[in-house]
Amino acid sequence: MSNPSLLILPGDGIGPEVMAEVSKIIDWFGAKRGLKFDVSEDLVGGCAYDKHGTPLHDDTMAKAQEVDAVLLGAVGGPKYDVLDFSVKPERGLLRLRKEMDLYANLRPAQCFDALADFSSLKKDVVAGLDIMIVRELTSGVYFGEPRGIFEEGNERVGINTQRYTESEIDRVARSAFELAMKRGKKLCSMEKANVMESGILWREVVTEVGKDYPEVELSHMYADAGAMQLTRWPKQFDVIVTDNLFGDLLSDLAAMLTGSLGMLPSASLGAPMENGRPKALYEPVHGSAPDIAGQGKANPIACILSFAMALRYSFDKGDEAARVEEAVNAVLADGLRTADLLGEEGVQPVSTSEMGDAIVAKL
């Protein structure tokens, strides 16, 4: 049997730096655990535009469809702000999500004990926080048609379309219920059914799917109330399921609650391939951070934990994933901090690669 295949797309900004640390982890598993991957690397985002005039070359897209999992760093940068919408770095990422049909975006928001003080929230509000947001990722207002800027009378009008079919809601709801079954058996679905018909359909379908998961306690919340409750007392939640746009805001909000954005991974999963593995892309929640790119200041942990998610969700290596997560906890407990995590008295920052090396050493 051939090795499982990984496509690495470091992307822009700090992407390549943090991905270099992930490569160390991958190498460690190959050398010490006989867990080898066939790794290839390619371009996405601004760097792909620089080379090919498109943020995602068709060849890269084709490769992404074939591999067992894609690891992505980050895309974007001020240099590309002037580009037309259709070739902006983000379009590369959105094309991957859409064409690989990665409908379930898993965004854990976990507060690391050693870092609870970094949150802008009170320690008792966030200490021990562990929620999972499941965001629909291939539909909704991100992709609905018609869309564009049109002439109307003597002015322009900007139009986007929020659009969800029953089957699109059904499949992401099932992903969320499955996760809830493996966790605290509580699922909260968020929409604006009080003002949007797409939200009414969302609520109906989620309720219907819930009948197949009688053990899971299902609740519904308007997304604005959801934003409030996440801020007020986030520990009331276990798994949250919501649409693409609400998920974008709410998962970023939840990430910020933990106080350590540089720590948070994500997984985007699609339907099972022939080999039984889901189509999958893993990426840190943070962006390309152009302001600190190339300075060795970036925190590689979010990207490393994204690889841990790959071990768990693509390769069924839960123990190995836990080993990576424990190594991360251990270096944090030792007091190692990258520059984004400063503030404690007397702590000197370590560089991106020092952090990566320390994690490898803990493995």
Add this chain to the structure above:
Amino acid sequence: MSNPSLLILPGDGIGPEVMAEVSKIIDWFGAKRGLKFDVSEDLVGGCAYDKHGTPLHDDTMAKAQEVDAVLLGAVGGPKYDVLDFSVKPERGLLRLRKEMDLYANLRPAQCFDALADFSSLKKDVVAGLDIMIVRELTSGVYFGEPRGIFEEGNERVGINTQRYTESEIDRVARSAFELAMKRGKKLCSMEKANVMESGILWREVVTEVGKDYPEVELSHMYADAGAMQLTRWPKQFDVIVTDNLFGDLLSDLAAMLTGSLGMLPSASLGAPMENGRPKALYEPVHGSAPDIAGQGKANPIACILSFAMALRYSFDKGDEAARVEEAVNAVLADGLRTADLLGEEGVQPVSTSEMGDAIVAKL
């Protein structure tokens, strides 16, 4: 000259209770300051549905169009959850906003010194917080067509349309810039121009309007980053302008930062009427809180401060508005707390009407 006219719509749940306290304030201004209003009262929301089979009777709508300002309590309750979308309590509120064309929703998020400890955020993050969110209120995905649940193939699809014209963006941007001129001269506009064309148009038009306000420092932020930044360090903002749906989430998030939702008022303003006053509706940010309705537990301050906003924005009585706001601060400094504000040692809650009376006494 006749007295300015007020239409009071107490609505459902705690609406009538908190509005009763506002009436005391109105009476005080009439008796002690010769500032008399012609007050009429009517139904909106669930109670209107109970009586008329519609959450807003046409006669009430017509009255709202004629008065100088509308004061609204809150709408909704579990009893009405089973109603069809088209007659749900919220539709009454949305019809008022739309037909009065109240395009600029002003949502101050202010942290009251005496209450900074109630926030789930650290005290230094929120103490002294004073931001103003200007939310577009009559367009976007709340009202765009096509909308509904349709059959497509052999399944249903839920559709809503995000839609903004240049003039809709222009007018709300102007409201926001005007407010910024009277405040800290900083305006941040939020959208998702990286994924939505309506956001691109939004950013363009706001930038264009900004040329008329060279003194105002204008910035742009993606709404997901906005949610993060509001959570991380809200004091970086002065005025924020955003669309209807993002504004719904972000203003609720900002409200929750202050830790005292029962304290926050809002104003919804439209174009000037013949008498020069803007069309206007004032309402607390909190909902109808059916769980505590009728028990004298509700906090009337948000509704009272909404009346203060009416004094300021409809009747050009900034001094009188400040007088009400100072009275509120004074009772809080005295340690008076309604049940939503408990937690300090040894504090006994006062009732809704005790709180109202205390504020009147301070006037």
